[in-house]
Amino acid sequence: MSPTSTAEVRLSDAEFERFREYFYKRTGIQFTPAKRYFVDKRVETCVRSSGHPTFGTWFSALRVGDRPEMLQELTNQLTVNETYFMREDYQFDALLDPVLPRVLAEHTRAGRPQGPVKILSLPCSTGEEPYSIAMRLLEEWPAILQVDVEIHAADIDSDVLARARHGSYGARSLQRVPKPWLAKHFQAVAAGRYQIDATIRDAVTFHRVNVCDTNTMRVFTDFDVIFCRNVLIYFDELSSRRAAENLFGALRPGGYLFLGHAESMSRISPIFTPERLPQGIAYQRPTGARA
Known part of the structure; x- marks a missing residue:
């Protein structure tokens, strides 16, 4: 498997639902359908960087494989970090x-x-x-x-x-x-x-x-x-x-x-x-x- 994939990654509605349920169970963070574009683009980044040819093969490895680094990369992609010094001081x-x-x-x-x-x-x-x-x-x-x-x-x-x-x-x-x-x-x-x-x-x-x-x-x-x-x-x-x-x-x-x-x-x-x-x-x- 190559370190990066050039395959096009598109999540079906059913795949999006399975993915957001999985991520919620692992982190407590829930994405509404209104966040679909945000989630799709960042999942696509993770799939491409992993070298997997499709979302399905990547998601299977994420769920059943002993690959904590995959979940960490995904979490890093999907968490928002908006801050500055002396905020709400x-x-x-x-x-x-x-x-x-x-x-x-x-x-x-x-x-x-x-x-x-x-x-x-x-x-x-x-x-x-x-x-x-x-x-x-x-x-x-x-x-x-x-x-x-x-x-x-x-x-x-x-x-x-x-x-x-x-x-x-x-x-x-x-x-x-x-x-x-x-x-x-x-x-x-x-x-x-x-x-x-x-x-x-x-x-x-x-x-x-x-x-x-x-x-x-x-x-x-x-x-x-x-x-x-x-x-x-x-x-x-x-x-x-x-x-x-x-x-x-x-x-x-x-x-x-x-x-x-x-x-x-x-x-x-x-x-x-x-x-x-x-x-x-x-x-x-x-x-x-x-x-």
Whole structure:
């Protein structure tokens, strides 16, 4: 079999239905018929790169073969990664005050005033969100000098994780970074591209995980704050509820969850307590709640 195929790839309506059902079962992401063109073009890319002559032979290998790399390539093709630095940064304002002071007070009551304070960005895409959190803490949170903070970031897409670890960005991603921060925390690496400093890159630990996969989400425990923004809108009711339960399990009792501005946990699950902050609504795992 050649490494690439030049065969024309066309999905019948029945093939599209079988494919989207398979992908939903594996990832929790459901594509409506309105996304047919988007799905067809990206499936075609995967079929051609695999060398299979038809969608049918490729799909059979995907379903029954021991080929996790095929599913990962497909997932990378079908996930949308739209992000930039300081996106919806009013929630970072809320993180600095009042959330982190409350977190520190709880840590002090528990006998661990120096932390670690654990923050998770999921999905992190190409890294702009966790690196934004790191810079906001370094520049605007004086307690960072005394408190140990762990920043973790995760995504289902292995390609964007590799780009996140490298930390190189263009003008569109950087448009909201203050110029003094750009000069302080980035190095020019090419025309119009900057790489974030290694000290900040090393401060973020990256993981590959599917928020709907309970088994892989079990590695995340005792987080004080989770940012899970603009991903639940892509899930149906069942997948959203499973993701909510996994996020609940990843938080310590009293921990905070931030969703995207178009998302509401009240429509998904009653297990979180809405918390009205000056900057908007966050969701809290109730104290005394068990995983």
